[in-house]
Amino acid sequence: KNEVEQSPQNLTAQEGEFITINCSYSVGISALHWLQQHPGGGIVSLFMLSSGKKKHGRLIATINIQEKHSSLHITASHPRDSAVYICAVRGIGNQFYFGTGTSLTVIP
């Protein structure tokens, strides 16, 4: 059972391109998180959303609660954005469920 589905699994982009990563979930949630995992393995939190839209620098995250869908956008992509992006949902009972990640490579 996959409570969280991400697409695409792999993504290659040219520097400067606009990138979208999608996340769909099937469980009731209290919040949705976007994470970034660097090639060395370290994981950092990017956003937490429970409604609407958030922006941080070149990153934008949106969520549609009714459709159980979220998107992460990267504007003006840069090689340093190359990483695995992971969607995670926090269930009503504080459990976390994760997508399998989107591996992004940005080519100079």
Add this chain to the structure above:
Amino acid sequence: EAQVTQNPRYLITVTGKKLTVTCSQNMNHEYMSWYRQDPGLGLRQIYYSMNVEVTDKGDVPEGYKVSRKEKRNFPLILESPSPNQTSLYFCASRGSTGALWEQYFGPGTRLTVT
């Protein structure tokens, strides 16, 4: 500096030999969690704790134990490790209020069970 530390970072052990992976955070966070990450399966939650002496099972708790005797520490115990517990393990913590949403992850512990 706000951080979550895990030890050891790398561990190779044999089937059946009890081991403990320690996790400590310096942010006075209420919520702590253990995850394992496997290729093709992504991150999966093992156990979580909402405060001292309060723990609950995640998605894949079989074969693991945890304890939360102090707020800062949340050790993961494998009483009798098996090869299917070979994985990359992450500990994480976060606060309990909305403003403290950010989940801080430890650097990971790569465990191999032969």
